[in-house]
Amino acid sequence: MTQPILQIEDLRTHFFTDRGEIPAVDGVSLHVHAGEVLGVVGESGCGKSVTSLSVLRLIPSPPGKIVGGAIRFKERDILRLKEREMRGIRGNAISMIFQEPMTSLNPLFTVGQQIREAVSAHRGLGKKEARAHTVDMLRKVGIPRPESIIDEYPHQLSGGMRQRVMIAMAISCGPELLIADEPTTALDVTIQAQILDLIRRLNEENGTAVMMITHDLGVVAEMCDRVAVMYAGKVVEEGTVRHIFKNPLHPYTQGLIQSVPRMNEQRRRLFSIPGHVPILHTQMRGCRFADRCQHVMPACYEQLPELVELEAGHRSRCLLHEVKFKEDVV
Amino acid sequence: MKSYLLKRLFVMVPVLIGMTIIVFSIIHAIPGDPAETILGQKATEQSKEELREQLGLNNPWYQQYFTYLGDLLKGDLGQSIRTKVPIAQEIMPYLAATAELTIAAMAFAVFFGVNAGIISAWKQNSWFDYISMLVSLVGVSMPIFWLGLMEQWLFSLKLGWLPSIGRMDQRNPVEAVTHLYLIDSMLAGRWDQLWTVVKHLILPSVALGTIPMAIIARMTRSSMLEVMNSDYVRTAKAKGLSQFFVVYKHALKNAFIPVLTVIGLQTGALLGGAVLTETIFAWPGVGRYIYEAISSRDYPVIQSGILIIAFLFVMINLMVDLLYAAVDPRIRYR
The missing domain is CATH 1.10.3720.10 (MetI-like)
Structure with a gap:
């Protein structure tokens, strides 16, 4: 594969709250190649959304702040850009779809006005051309009667339609990277499938790279080329979809995969990982997953394991691997 | 938008009627004889009676109310006692x-x-x-x-x-x-x-x-x-x-x-x-x-x-x- 278009290195986004400094994203490194779909998986509060918002520098500040690391988009460090230059990237080279189509569109402007805004801001099209382009975009995302829908308000559309509008807005300037933050979580299952299909199609037809934030392993299996599993502000495992599903190495990933109900198995209770996500703070030591891990060892509480590459493109952050590695050597 | 406007206008009607009823009752709740207020305490009983007749004060209250409402619709707000000028103009x-x-x-x-x-x-x-x-x-x-x-x-x-x-x-x-x-x-x-x-x-x-x-x-x-x-x-x-x-x-x-x-x-x-x-x-x-x-x-x-x-x-x-x-x-x- 080619040089990655997005490279996140040791990103640290902290929130400064009354309860102290919370390292929501604590040294995350990820990369997305051109035309690739990267899934970022993890449960709520693991820092996956904060990571994605950091890429567009949309972290609400205060309380949030990117305190360290680098985000390189095509060789430019996004974190060093001026706000003006950053605006030129948002919605243009990198755009984003959010989780809640119900609240992510402005209720007081028509669908067309909202899409056109992005087009006018970045492409400088005249009114007529921008409208024609907007109709094209609506048609492209599979909205019926785009010529009339363009003048409707968000409240007149269903959830699935609104998410299509969000996607039309996101792709209206032909982005190279699309960040989809749980784009299907708020939708019905049948609509979910349609929206995922649409994103996949845009990826294949236009070669748009996608960073898919989700907590749904089904979505990952369906959509992604590679996966990064996050836990408590850190990437714990990274690999191709095949690696993650066939040979999960980190106990957390193994737990996640076991929690997925299977069609051909009759089980009375679904598997779940015991315990809770730890409350994050800056003085944490050791492995974040130690409290919930089946294979926990005393060393896990002392030392934060490194993310080590165990086979080509498959990396995991667990002390077990080091133990195994030593055993193998011995 | 049109139907919304019509609805709003329609809702105003009872509000306006209610308003006139309240204002009308206030003046009728004030103790004392309006004719005497207008003419002063030294006016004769006869002149007061004439004024009452002229103002329609001897009619039943509902008739007075409708006269009042009719006048309002014509833009007639009555006359100032002090200056004798029509109020609408003044x-x-x-x-x-x-x-x-x-x-x-x-x-x-x-x-x-x-x-x-x-x-x-x-x-x-x-x-x-x-x-x-x-x-x-x-x-x-x-x-x-x-x-x-x-x-x-x-x-x-x-x-x-x-x-x-x-x-x-x-x-x-x-x-x-x-x-x-x-x-x-x-x-x-x-x-x-x-x-x-x-x-x-x-x-x-x-x-x-x-x-x-x-x-x-x-x-x-x-x-x-x-x-x-x-x-x-x-x-x-x-x-x-x-x-x-x-x-x-x-x-x-x-x-x-x-x-x-x-x-x-x-x-x-x-x-x-x-x-x-x-x-x-x-x-x-x-x-x-x-x-x-x-x-x-x-x-x-x-x-x-x-x-x-x-x-x-x-x-x-x-x-x-x-x-x-x-x-x-x-x-x-x-």
Whole structure:
């Protein structure tokens, strides 16, 4: 594969709250190649959304702040850009779809006005051309009667339609990277499938790279080329979809995969990982997953394991691997 | 939108009828004989009886009410006891004076209040935020008469920049057509007078507009803060729009609805006449007109004054409702 278009290195986004400094994203490194779909998986509060918002520098500040690391988009460090230059990237080279189509569109402007805004801001099209382009975009995302829908308000559309509008807005300037933050979580299952299909199609037809934030392993299996599993502000495992599903190495990933109900198995209770996500703070030591891990060892509480590459493109952050590695050597 | 408008207008009818009933009953609840009030205590029984007959006071109350309603519909508000002039004619200049002052005061209040609120929310916890919220706190707590007197002391007496009382330079007045002197002086092409009219307006409208401004600033700020954290504002930012555009277009339009309510209520209150401000600045407005009627027991004037103020309040509310619909399509299409 080619040089990655997005490279996140040791990103640290902290929130400064009354309860102290919370390292929501604590040294995350990820990369997305051109035309690739990267899934970022993890449960709520693991820092996956904060990571994605950091890429567009949309972290609400205060309380949030990117305190360290680098985000390189095509060789430019996004974190060093001026706000003006950053605006030129948002919605243009990198755009984003959010989780809640119900609240992510402005209720007081028509669908067309909202899409056109992005087009006018970045492409400088005249009114007529921008409208024609907007109709094209609506048609492209599979909205019926785009010529009339363009003048409707968000409240007149269903959830699935609104998410299509969000996607039309996101792709209206032909982005190279699309960040989809749980784009299907708020939708019905049948609509979910349609929206995922649409994103996949845009990826294949236009070669748009996608960073898919989700907590749904089904979505990952369906959509992604590679996966990064996050836990408590850190990437714990990274690999191709095949690696993650066939040979999960980190106990957390193994737990996640076991929690997925299977069609051909009759089980009375679904598997779940015991315990809770730890409350994050800056003085944490050791492995974040130690409290919930089946294979926990005393060393896990002392030392934060490194993310080590165990086979080509498959990396995991667990002390077990080091133990195994030593055993193998011995 | 059309059906919404019709619905709103339709709802107004019972409100207006209710208003007339209340105003009508007030006057009938006042103890004493109206004929005696009008003619004085020394009038003969015969002349009083004649007047009663003439005014229809001997008719049953419901007949009197319908006569009253019929007169109202014809624009007849009755006659002032004191001046014997038809009230509809007499009250016009006062209403115009009040309207001019109210519009100026509200323009001042809305411009500064809304902008201060927006910037405070945008730059939350900044110096601007602290100072403007402090100023608005002082603004709501300050007695109007004191503010008015201080203004006169500083800007008229000490600095001599602005006139302290009246509506325009009386040495060379403009002919009153609409009684809105801003418009009258423009109609007459008297640009010199237009300038003096503006100068006369400044102090009273600042005095009158300070409290509404403070309320509007606080309302705008809290409403904006709520909206600024919403998902669609984040979407607007993610589109690559400038912060100014995000704040003044996407956030403000959404934050404006509660602010609109406050603006409407405050405008209605000011239209009712601001007796204190009008007295301090010798402003011949409707507040003073009614106040004088009360002191001389000019009941028909009081009655009509109340009715007109109530009517204006209803109209302002209607306008606010229509503005809601203009801003928010969800109201329009309901």
